[in-house]
Amino acid sequence: MPDDVAPPNKPIALHFGAGNIGRGFIGALLADSGYHVIFSDVNQAVVDALNHEHAYRVDVLDQQEFTKTIKDVEAVKSESQDVVRDLAHPNTRIVTTAVGVTILQKIAPTIANGLQERRRVSAPPFNVVACENMVNQTEILKDHVYKHLPEEHHAWADEHVGFANCSVDRIVPGGRLDEEHPLDVGVEAFFEWVVHKPALRAPIDPVVQSMVLTDKLDAYIERKLFTLNCGHAATAYLGHLRGHHTIDRAIADPEVARIVRGGLEESGAALVRRHGFNKEEHAQYIDRIIDRFKNPKLSDRLERVGKQPVRKLGRQDRLLGPTYMAREYELPIDNLARIIAAAFLFDVKDDEESVQLIEKVQKVGVEDAVAEMTGFKTGTDEHRKVVEGYHQLQSKK
Numbered sequence: 001m002p003d004d005v006a007p008p009n010k011p012i013a014l015h016f017g018a019g020n021i022g023r024g025f026i027g028a029l030l031a032d033s034g035y036h037v038i039f040s041d042v043n044q045a046v047v048d049a050l051n052h053e054h055a056y057r058v059d060v061l062d063q064q065e066f067t068k069t070i071k072d073v074e075a076v077k078s079e080s081q082d083v084v085r086d087l088a089h090p091n092t093r094i095v096t097t098a099v100g101v102t103i104l105q106k107i108a109p110t111i112a113n114g115l116q117e118r119r120r121v122s123a124p125p126f127n128v129v130a131c132e133n134m135v136n137q138t139e140i141l142k143d144h145v146y147k148h149l150p151e152e153h154h155a156w157a158d159e160h161v162g163f164a165n166c167s168v169d170r171i172v173p174g175g176r177l178d179e180e181h182p183l184d185v186g187v188e189a190f191f192e193w194v195v196h197k198p199a200l201r202a203p204i205d206p207v208v209q210s211m212v213l214t215d216k217l218d219a220y221i222e223r224k225l226f227t228l229n230c231g232h233a234a235t236a237y238l239g240h241l242r243g244h245h246t247i248d249r250a251i252a253d254p255e256v257a258r259i260v261r262g263g264l265e266e267s268g269a270a271l272v273r274r275h276g277f278n279k280e281e282h283a284q285y286i287d288r289i290i291d292r293f294k295n296p297k298l299s300d301r302l303e304r305v306g307k308q309p310v311r312k313l314g315r316q317d318r319l320l321g322p323t324y325m326a327r328e329y330e331l332p333i334d335n336l337a338r339i340i341a342a343a344f345l346f347d348v349k350d351d352e353e354s355v356q357l358i359e360k361v362q363k364v365g366v367e368d369a370v371a372e373m374t375g376f377k378t379g380t381d382e383h384r385k386v387v388e389g390y391h392q393l394q395s396k397k
Protein backbone atom coordinates (compact mmCIF):
# COMPACT_ATOMS: atom_id res chain seq x y z
CA MET A 1 0.00 0.00 0.00
CA PRO A 2 1.56 3.34 -0.98
CA ASP A 3 2.24 5.52 2.08
CA ASP A 4 0.26 8.45 0.68
CA VAL A 5 -3.05 6.54 0.59
CA ALA A 6 -3.92 5.16 4.02
CA PRO A 7 -3.23 7.08 7.19
CA PRO A 8 -0.67 4.85 8.99
CA ASN A 9 -2.94 3.96 11.90
CA LYS A 10 -6.21 3.47 10.09
CA PRO A 11 -7.69 -0.02 10.39
CA ILE A 12 -7.51 -1.93 7.13
CA ALA A 13 -10.00 -4.32 5.52
CA LEU A 14 -8.66 -6.49 2.70
CA HIS A 15 -11.47 -7.59 0.40
CA PHE A 16 -11.07 -10.17 -2.39
CA GLY A 17 -13.34 -9.49 -5.38
CA ALA A 18 -14.12 -5.91 -6.43
CA GLY A 19 -17.26 -6.98 -8.26
CA ASN A 20 -20.95 -6.27 -7.67
CA ILE A 21 -21.22 -7.30 -4.05
CA GLY A 22 -17.62 -6.36 -3.24
CA ARG A 23 -18.01 -2.74 -4.32
CA GLY A 24 -21.78 -2.46 -3.86
CA PHE A 25 -22.07 -3.93 -0.38
CA ILE A 26 -19.15 -5.35 1.62
CA GLY A 27 -16.43 -2.90 0.58
CA ALA A 28 -18.84 0.02 0.81
CA LEU A 29 -20.04 -0.95 4.30
CA LEU A 30 -16.49 -1.50 5.57
CA ALA A 31 -15.35 1.86 4.18
CA ASP A 32 -18.39 3.55 5.73
CA SER A 33 -17.55 1.92 9.04
CA GLY A 34 -14.09 3.49 9.17
CA TYR A 35 -11.85 0.94 7.46
CA HIS A 36 -9.37 1.72 4.73
CA VAL A 37 -10.53 -0.82 2.14
CA ILE A 38 -8.01 -2.58 -0.09
CA PHE A 39 -9.69 -4.57 -2.86
CA SER A 40 -7.85 -7.49 -4.39
CA ASP A 41 -9.01 -8.49 -7.87
CA VAL A 42 -7.74 -10.29 -10.98
CA ASN A 43 -9.27 -7.68 -13.26
CA GLN A 44 -6.43 -5.25 -14.02
CA ALA A 45 -8.80 -2.58 -15.38
CA VAL A 46 -10.76 -2.55 -12.11
CA VAL A 47 -7.55 -2.49 -10.04
CA ASP A 48 -6.21 0.43 -12.10
CA ALA A 49 -9.48 2.35 -11.93
CA LEU A 50 -9.67 1.95 -8.14
CA ASN A 51 -6.09 3.13 -7.76
CA HIS A 52 -6.73 6.09 -10.04
CA GLU A 53 -10.00 7.24 -8.46
CA HIS A 54 -9.70 5.93 -4.86
CA ALA A 55 -13.49 6.38 -4.78
CA TYR A 56 -16.68 5.28 -6.53
CA ARG A 57 -20.44 5.78 -6.29
CA VAL A 58 -23.05 3.41 -4.95
CA ASP A 59 -26.45 4.30 -6.43
CA VAL A 60 -29.32 3.04 -4.34
CA LEU A 61 -32.04 2.16 -6.84
CA ASP A 62 -35.21 1.80 -4.86
CA GLN A 63 -38.44 3.71 -4.21
CA GLN A 64 -36.22 6.47 -2.89
CA GLU A 65 -33.11 6.87 -4.97
CA PHE A 66 -29.90 8.27 -3.54
CA THR A 67 -26.17 8.03 -4.06
CA LYS A 68 -23.32 7.45 -1.67
CA THR A 69 -19.69 8.13 -2.51
CA ILE A 70 -17.33 5.52 -1.14
CA LYS A 71 -13.88 6.96 -0.44
CA ASP A 72 -10.48 5.85 0.81
CA VAL A 73 -10.26 2.68 -1.24
CA GLU A 74 -7.43 1.19 -3.28
CA ALA A 75 -6.70 -2.10 -5.00
CA VAL A 76 -4.01 -4.71 -5.51
CA LYS A 77 -3.73 -7.43 -8.12
CA SER A 78 -4.93 -10.74 -6.72
CA GLU A 79 -2.44 -13.54 -6.12
CA SER A 80 0.45 -11.02 -5.96
CA GLN A 81 3.02 -10.31 -3.24
CA ASP A 82 1.16 -7.05 -2.59
CA VAL A 83 -1.75 -9.06 -1.24
CA VAL A 84 0.55 -11.03 1.08
CA ARG A 85 2.04 -7.75 2.32
CA ASP A 86 -1.37 -6.14 2.95
CA LEU A 87 -2.82 -9.24 4.57
CA ALA A 88 0.14 -9.32 6.98
CA HIS A 89 -0.07 -5.61 7.83
CA PRO A 90 -0.62 -5.27 11.60
CA ASN A 91 -3.47 -2.80 10.95
CA THR A 92 -5.37 -5.32 8.82
CA ARG A 93 -8.33 -6.29 10.99
CA ILE A 94 -10.49 -8.27 8.61
CA VAL A 95 -10.26 -10.18 5.32
CA THR A 96 -13.46 -10.62 3.35
CA THR A 97 -14.25 -12.25 0.00
CA ALA A 98 -16.95 -12.01 -2.65
CA VAL A 99 -15.38 -13.80 -5.59
CA GLY A 100 -17.76 -16.72 -6.21
CA VAL A 101 -17.48 -20.09 -4.46
CA THR A 102 -15.46 -21.71 -7.23
CA ILE A 103 -12.74 -19.05 -6.88
CA LEU A 104 -12.13 -19.61 -3.15
CA GLN A 105 -9.58 -22.33 -3.88
CA LYS A 106 -7.67 -19.94 -6.16
CA ILE A 107 -7.19 -17.25 -3.51
CA ALA A 108 -6.35 -19.77 -0.78
CA PRO A 109 -2.58 -20.06 -1.48
CA THR A 110 -2.15 -16.26 -1.23
CA ILE A 111 -4.10 -16.16 2.02
CA ALA A 112 -1.96 -19.01 3.38
CA ASN A 113 1.21 -17.06 2.48
CA GLY A 114 -0.22 -13.93 4.07
CA LEU A 115 -0.98 -15.83 7.29
CA GLN A 116 2.59 -17.14 7.53
CA GLU A 117 3.88 -13.61 7.06
CA ARG A 118 1.40 -12.38 9.68
CA ARG A 119 2.82 -14.84 12.15
CA ARG A 120 6.40 -13.84 11.29
CA VAL A 121 5.69 -10.15 12.03
CA SER A 122 3.59 -10.99 15.13
CA ALA A 123 0.47 -9.26 13.78
CA PRO A 124 -2.51 -9.45 16.14
CA PRO A 125 -5.40 -11.94 15.79
CA PHE A 126 -7.93 -11.07 13.11
CA ASN A 127 -10.87 -12.56 11.17
CA VAL A 128 -11.65 -13.88 7.72
CA VAL A 129 -15.25 -13.79 6.46
CA ALA A 130 -16.18 -15.21 3.04
CA CYS A 131 -19.33 -13.53 1.73
CA GLU A 132 -20.38 -16.13 -0.83
CA ASN A 133 -23.90 -17.54 -1.22
CA MET A 134 -23.35 -20.91 0.33
CA VAL A 135 -23.73 -22.70 3.63
CA ASN A 136 -20.34 -22.89 5.48
CA GLN A 137 -18.54 -20.85 2.83
CA THR A 138 -15.81 -19.57 5.16
CA GLU A 139 -15.11 -23.08 6.49
CA ILE A 140 -14.67 -24.18 2.89
CA LEU A 141 -12.21 -21.34 2.35
CA LYS A 142 -10.43 -22.35 5.58
CA ASP A 143 -10.06 -25.94 4.35
CA HIS A 144 -8.48 -24.66 1.12
CA VAL A 145 -6.18 -22.28 3.04
CA TYR A 146 -5.04 -24.98 5.47
CA LYS A 147 -4.09 -27.23 2.55
CA HIS A 148 -1.53 -24.57 1.60
CA LEU A 149 -0.47 -23.70 5.14
CA PRO A 150 2.35 -25.89 6.46
CA GLU A 151 1.09 -27.97 9.37
CA GLU A 152 3.41 -26.27 11.87
CA HIS A 153 1.27 -23.08 11.50
CA HIS A 154 -2.15 -24.71 11.99
CA ALA A 155 -2.30 -24.43 15.79
CA TRP A 156 -1.17 -20.77 15.58
CA ALA A 157 -3.82 -20.06 12.92
CA ASP A 158 -6.53 -21.79 14.99
CA GLU A 159 -5.77 -19.34 17.77
CA HIS A 160 -5.08 -16.16 15.79
CA VAL A 161 -7.36 -16.32 12.73
CA GLY A 162 -11.14 -16.47 13.02
CA PHE A 163 -12.74 -18.09 9.99
CA ALA A 164 -16.37 -17.06 10.45
CA ASN A 165 -19.24 -18.22 8.25
CA CYS A 166 -21.84 -15.62 7.36
CA SER A 167 -25.05 -14.84 5.54
CA VAL A 168 -24.95 -11.89 3.17
CA ASP A 169 -27.96 -10.34 1.50
CA ARG A 170 -28.24 -7.42 -0.90
CA ILE A 171 -29.29 -7.63 -4.54
CA VAL A 172 -26.52 -6.07 -6.63
CA PRO A 173 -27.24 -6.87 -10.28
CA GLY A 174 -24.27 -5.25 -12.02
CA GLY A 175 -24.31 -4.93 -15.78
CA ARG A 176 -25.07 -1.20 -15.96
CA LEU A 177 -21.66 -0.26 -17.26
CA ASP A 178 -21.12 3.46 -17.49
CA GLU A 179 -17.93 3.81 -19.54
CA GLU A 180 -17.03 7.09 -17.90
CA HIS A 181 -17.58 5.73 -14.39
CA PRO A 182 -16.99 1.97 -14.61
CA LEU A 183 -16.65 1.56 -10.84
CA ASP A 184 -20.10 2.91 -10.01
CA VAL A 185 -22.57 0.29 -8.96
CA GLY A 186 -26.37 0.13 -8.55
CA VAL A 187 -27.84 -1.63 -5.51
CA GLU A 188 -31.17 -2.13 -3.76
CA ALA A 189 -31.68 -0.35 -0.43
CA PHE A 190 -32.03 -3.52 1.65
CA PHE A 191 -28.95 -5.19 3.12
CA GLU A 192 -28.20 -7.75 5.81
CA TRP A 193 -24.85 -9.22 6.93
CA VAL A 194 -24.93 -11.80 9.69
CA VAL A 195 -21.68 -13.31 11.01
CA HIS A 196 -21.10 -16.39 13.19
CA LYS A 197 -19.80 -14.88 16.44
CA PRO A 198 -18.26 -17.97 18.12
CA ALA A 199 -15.77 -18.36 15.25
CA LEU A 200 -14.27 -14.86 15.65
CA ARG A 201 -10.76 -14.63 17.10
CA ALA A 202 -10.77 -10.84 17.55
CA PRO A 203 -13.54 -8.30 18.07
CA ILE A 204 -14.92 -6.70 14.90
CA ASP A 205 -13.24 -3.35 15.49
CA PRO A 206 -14.25 -0.85 14.25
CA VAL A 207 -17.79 -2.17 14.57
CA VAL A 208 -19.30 -2.71 11.11
CA GLN A 209 -22.55 -0.76 10.83
CA SER A 210 -25.61 -3.05 10.94
CA MET A 211 -23.52 -6.24 11.06
CA VAL A 212 -25.37 -8.83 13.14
CA LEU A 213 -23.24 -11.21 15.22
CA THR A 214 -25.04 -14.43 16.07
CA ASP A 215 -24.56 -17.81 17.71
CA LYS A 216 -27.24 -19.27 15.43
CA LEU A 217 -25.97 -18.71 11.94
CA ASP A 218 -27.56 -21.91 10.55
CA ALA A 219 -31.00 -20.42 10.97
CA TYR A 220 -30.03 -17.15 9.25
CA ILE A 221 -28.16 -18.65 6.33
CA GLU A 222 -30.78 -21.31 5.62
CA ARG A 223 -33.58 -18.77 5.88
CA LYS A 224 -31.80 -16.50 3.41
CA LEU A 225 -30.57 -19.14 0.96
CA PHE A 226 -33.78 -21.21 0.98
CA THR A 227 -36.02 -18.14 0.63
CA LEU A 228 -34.32 -15.25 -1.18
CA ASN A 229 -32.03 -17.37 -3.34
CA CYS A 230 -34.56 -20.18 -3.80
CA GLY A 231 -37.22 -17.71 -4.95
CA HIS A 232 -34.70 -15.80 -7.05
CA ALA A 233 -33.50 -18.94 -8.88
CA ALA A 234 -37.12 -20.08 -9.28
CA THR A 235 -38.06 -16.72 -10.82
CA ALA A 236 -35.06 -16.94 -13.17
CA TYR A 237 -35.71 -20.52 -14.35
CA LEU A 238 -39.49 -20.21 -14.70
CA GLY A 239 -39.21 -16.69 -16.16
CA HIS A 240 -36.69 -17.90 -18.74
CA LEU A 241 -39.15 -20.54 -19.92
CA ARG A 242 -41.83 -17.86 -20.28
CA GLY A 243 -39.58 -15.66 -22.44
CA HIS A 244 -38.75 -12.98 -19.85
CA HIS A 245 -35.33 -11.39 -19.43
CA THR A 246 -35.35 -9.69 -16.04
CA ILE A 247 -36.47 -10.70 -12.54
CA ASP A 248 -39.02 -7.86 -12.20
CA ARG A 249 -40.69 -8.86 -15.49
CA ALA A 250 -40.66 -12.54 -14.61
CA ILE A 251 -42.20 -12.07 -11.15
CA ALA A 252 -44.93 -9.87 -12.71
CA ASP A 253 -46.04 -12.95 -14.70
CA PRO A 254 -48.84 -14.58 -12.64
CA GLU A 255 -47.87 -18.08 -13.77
CA VAL A 256 -44.29 -17.57 -12.53
CA ALA A 257 -45.36 -15.76 -9.35
CA ARG A 258 -47.78 -18.56 -8.39
CA ILE A 259 -45.11 -21.27 -8.46
CA VAL A 260 -42.45 -19.05 -6.86
CA ARG A 261 -44.75 -18.22 -3.96
CA GLY A 262 -45.84 -21.85 -3.72
CA GLY A 263 -42.18 -22.95 -3.57
CA LEU A 264 -41.38 -20.38 -0.88
CA GLU A 265 -44.37 -21.46 1.18
CA GLU A 266 -43.13 -25.06 0.97
CA SER A 267 -39.56 -24.13 1.88
CA GLY A 268 -41.00 -21.81 4.57
CA ALA A 269 -42.98 -24.61 6.20
CA ALA A 270 -39.78 -26.66 6.42
CA LEU A 271 -37.76 -23.71 7.78
CA VAL A 272 -40.40 -22.92 10.40
CA ARG A 273 -40.30 -26.55 11.48
CA ARG A 274 -36.49 -26.75 11.55
CA HIS A 275 -35.65 -23.43 13.16
CA GLY A 276 -38.82 -22.57 15.07
CA PHE A 277 -39.42 -19.29 13.21
CA ASN A 278 -42.72 -17.60 13.92
CA LYS A 279 -45.12 -18.56 11.07
CA GLU A 280 -46.57 -15.07 10.53
CA GLU A 281 -43.15 -13.43 10.64
CA HIS A 282 -41.85 -15.92 8.12
CA ALA A 283 -44.83 -15.21 5.84
CA GLN A 284 -43.94 -11.51 6.03
CA TYR A 285 -40.30 -12.35 5.26
CA ILE A 286 -41.47 -14.12 2.07
CA ASP A 287 -43.67 -11.14 1.12
CA ARG A 288 -40.80 -8.70 1.57
CA ILE A 289 -38.53 -10.83 -0.59
CA ILE A 290 -41.07 -11.10 -3.39
CA ASP A 291 -41.49 -7.31 -3.20
CA ARG A 292 -37.71 -6.93 -3.59
CA PHE A 293 -37.87 -9.01 -6.79
CA LYS A 294 -40.46 -6.54 -8.16
CA ASN A 295 -38.01 -3.60 -8.07
CA PRO A 296 -37.97 -2.48 -11.75
CA LYS A 297 -34.97 -0.21 -11.27
CA LEU A 298 -32.62 -3.13 -10.66
CA SER A 299 -33.26 -4.68 -14.08
CA ASP A 300 -31.63 -7.86 -12.79
CA ARG A 301 -30.98 -10.27 -15.69
CA LEU A 302 -32.26 -13.84 -15.44
CA GLU A 303 -28.90 -15.09 -16.77
CA ARG A 304 -27.12 -13.62 -13.74
CA VAL A 305 -29.58 -14.92 -11.19
CA GLY A 306 -29.92 -18.39 -12.71
CA LYS A 307 -26.27 -18.82 -13.69
CA GLN A 308 -24.43 -22.05 -12.81
CA PRO A 309 -27.51 -24.25 -12.37
CA VAL A 310 -25.36 -27.26 -11.39
CA ARG A 311 -24.00 -25.33 -8.39
CA LYS A 312 -27.53 -24.24 -7.59
CA LEU A 313 -28.60 -27.89 -7.64
CA GLY A 314 -26.07 -28.68 -4.89
CA ARG A 315 -27.51 -30.83 -2.10
CA GLN A 316 -27.25 -28.03 0.50
CA ASP A 317 -28.05 -25.23 -1.92
CA ARG A 318 -31.20 -23.17 -2.54
CA LEU A 319 -33.28 -25.74 -4.48
CA LEU A 320 -32.48 -29.18 -3.09
CA GLY A 321 -31.68 -27.89 0.41
CA PRO A 322 -35.28 -26.86 1.20
CA THR A 323 -36.68 -29.81 -0.75
CA TYR A 324 -34.73 -32.37 1.28
CA MET A 325 -35.65 -30.49 4.44
CA ALA A 326 -39.36 -30.53 3.54
CA ARG A 327 -39.18 -34.28 2.76
CA GLU A 328 -37.57 -34.91 6.13
CA TYR A 329 -40.74 -33.53 7.76
CA GLU A 330 -43.02 -35.16 5.16
CA LEU A 331 -44.17 -31.73 3.98
CA PRO A 332 -45.33 -30.98 0.41
CA ILE A 333 -42.77 -30.27 -2.30
CA ASP A 334 -44.92 -29.94 -5.46
CA ASN A 335 -43.86 -26.40 -6.32
CA LEU A 336 -40.24 -26.99 -5.33
CA ALA A 337 -40.18 -30.03 -7.63
CA ARG A 338 -41.50 -27.88 -10.48
CA ILE A 339 -38.79 -25.28 -9.80
CA ILE A 340 -36.07 -27.96 -9.79
CA ALA A 341 -37.46 -29.24 -13.10
CA ALA A 342 -37.20 -25.73 -14.55
CA ALA A 343 -33.47 -25.62 -13.66
CA PHE A 344 -32.94 -28.53 -16.10
CA LEU A 345 -34.45 -26.36 -18.87
CA PHE A 346 -32.34 -23.24 -18.27
CA ASP A 347 -30.83 -22.98 -21.72
CA VAL A 348 -28.14 -20.29 -21.77
CA LYS A 349 -25.42 -20.92 -24.33
CA ASP A 350 -22.59 -19.04 -22.61
CA ASP A 351 -23.24 -20.63 -19.23
CA GLU A 352 -21.09 -23.78 -19.11
CA GLU A 353 -23.19 -25.42 -16.42
CA SER A 354 -26.42 -24.78 -18.29
CA VAL A 355 -24.93 -26.36 -21.41
CA GLN A 356 -23.64 -29.28 -19.33
CA LEU A 357 -27.08 -29.90 -17.82
CA ILE A 358 -28.94 -29.69 -21.12
CA GLU A 359 -26.39 -32.10 -22.67
CA LYS A 360 -26.73 -34.50 -19.77
CA VAL A 361 -30.49 -34.72 -20.28
CA GLN A 362 -29.96 -35.28 -24.02
CA LYS A 363 -27.37 -37.98 -23.35
CA VAL A 364 -28.88 -40.05 -20.52
CA GLY A 365 -32.52 -38.95 -20.61
CA VAL A 366 -34.36 -36.83 -18.08
CA GLU A 367 -35.13 -39.67 -15.64
CA ASP A 368 -31.47 -40.59 -15.12
CA ALA A 369 -30.30 -36.99 -15.24
CA VAL A 370 -32.75 -36.03 -12.48
CA ALA A 371 -31.73 -39.06 -10.40
CA GLU A 372 -28.04 -38.24 -10.77
CA MET A 373 -28.26 -34.52 -10.16
CA THR A 374 -30.81 -34.53 -7.33
CA GLY A 375 -30.08 -37.82 -5.60
CA PHE A 376 -33.81 -38.67 -5.80
CA LYS A 377 -34.07 -42.38 -6.57
CA THR A 378 -36.10 -43.42 -9.61
CA GLY A 379 -39.53 -44.57 -8.48
CA THR A 380 -39.74 -42.18 -5.49
CA ASP A 381 -42.42 -39.54 -5.22
CA GLU A 382 -39.94 -36.68 -5.46
CA HIS A 383 -38.22 -38.11 -8.53
CA ARG A 384 -41.58 -38.58 -10.25
CA LYS A 385 -42.65 -35.02 -9.45
CA VAL A 386 -39.49 -33.48 -10.90
CA VAL A 387 -39.66 -35.60 -14.07
CA GLU A 388 -43.37 -34.85 -14.56
CA GLY A 389 -42.69 -31.17 -13.96
CA TYR A 390 -39.94 -31.28 -16.58
CA HIS A 391 -42.25 -32.79 -19.22
CA GLN A 392 -45.05 -30.32 -18.43
CA LEU A 393 -42.76 -27.29 -18.57
CA GLN A 394 -41.13 -28.54 -21.75
CA SER A 395 -44.45 -29.06 -23.48
CA LYS A 396 -45.39 -25.41 -22.76
CA LYS A 397 -42.09 -23.98 -24.08
Ligand SMILES: NC(=O)c1ccc[n+]([C@@H]2O[C@H](COP(=O)([O-])OP(=O)(O)OC[C@H]3O[C@@H](n4cnc5c(N)ncnc54)[C@H](O)[C@@H]3O)[C@@H](O)[C@H]2O)c1
Nearest residue numbers: 017018019020021040041042078098099100132133171172
Ligand atom coordinates in the same frame (compact mmCIF):
# COMPACT_ATOMS: atom_id res chain seq x y z
N1 LIG B 1 -24.57 -9.80 -6.60
C1 LIG B 1 -25.37 -10.14 -5.60
O1 LIG B 1 -26.54 -9.76 -5.56
C2 LIG B 1 -24.83 -11.00 -4.48
C3 LIG B 1 -25.44 -10.91 -3.22
C4 LIG B 1 -24.99 -11.70 -2.17
C5 LIG B 1 -23.91 -12.55 -2.38
N2 LIG B 1 -23.33 -12.61 -3.61
C6 LIG B 1 -22.19 -13.53 -3.76
O2 LIG B 1 -21.01 -12.75 -3.88
C7 LIG B 1 -20.08 -13.43 -4.73
C8 LIG B 1 -19.65 -12.50 -5.85
O3 LIG B 1 -20.80 -12.14 -6.60
P1 LIG B 1 -20.82 -10.84 -7.50
O4 LIG B 1 -22.22 -10.67 -7.97
O5 LIG B 1 -20.14 -9.73 -6.79
O6 LIG B 1 -19.92 -11.34 -8.73
P2 LIG B 1 -18.99 -10.47 -9.67
O7 LIG B 1 -18.66 -11.34 -10.81
O8 LIG B 1 -19.60 -9.14 -9.91
O9 LIG B 1 -17.68 -10.23 -8.78
C9 LIG B 1 -16.68 -11.19 -8.56
C10 LIG B 1 -15.34 -10.45 -8.60
O10 LIG B 1 -14.34 -11.38 -8.23
C11 LIG B 1 -13.23 -11.13 -9.07
N3 LIG B 1 -12.33 -12.29 -9.08
C12 LIG B 1 -12.40 -13.41 -9.85
N4 LIG B 1 -11.34 -14.21 -9.58
C13 LIG B 1 -10.63 -13.60 -8.61
C14 LIG B 1 -9.45 -13.91 -7.89
N5 LIG B 1 -8.76 -15.04 -8.14
N6 LIG B 1 -9.00 -13.04 -6.96
C15 LIG B 1 -9.67 -11.88 -6.71
N7 LIG B 1 -10.80 -11.53 -7.35
C16 LIG B 1 -11.26 -12.37 -8.28
C17 LIG B 1 -13.83 -10.80 -10.42
O11 LIG B 1 -12.90 -10.15 -11.27
C18 LIG B 1 -14.98 -9.91 -9.99
O12 LIG B 1 -14.58 -8.56 -9.90
C19 LIG B 1 -20.78 -14.70 -5.21
O13 LIG B 1 -20.42 -15.78 -4.37
C20 LIG B 1 -22.25 -14.36 -5.03
O14 LIG B 1 -23.04 -15.50 -4.81
C21 LIG B 1 -23.75 -11.85 -4.67
Ligand SMILES: O=P(O)(O)OC[C@@H](O)[C@@H](O)[C@H](O)[C@H](O)CO
Nearest residue numbers: 133168169170171172229232305
Ligand atom coordinates in the same frame (compact mmCIF):
# COMPACT_ATOMS: atom_id res chain seq x y z
O1 LIG C 1 -24.93 -15.21 -6.62
P1 LIG C 1 -25.61 -16.52 -6.89
O2 LIG C 1 -25.34 -17.05 -8.27
O3 LIG C 1 -25.38 -17.54 -5.83
O4 LIG C 1 -27.18 -16.22 -6.82
C1 LIG C 1 -27.75 -15.27 -7.68
C2 LIG C 1 -28.62 -14.31 -6.89
O5 LIG C 1 -29.72 -15.01 -6.35
C3 LIG C 1 -27.85 -13.65 -5.76
O6 LIG C 1 -26.65 -13.07 -6.20
C4 LIG C 1 -28.71 -12.59 -5.04
O7 LIG C 1 -28.80 -11.43 -5.81
C5 LIG C 1 -28.12 -12.28 -3.67
O8 LIG C 1 -27.91 -13.45 -2.95
C6 LIG C 1 -28.99 -11.33 -2.89
O9 LIG C 1 -28.53 -11.29 -1.57
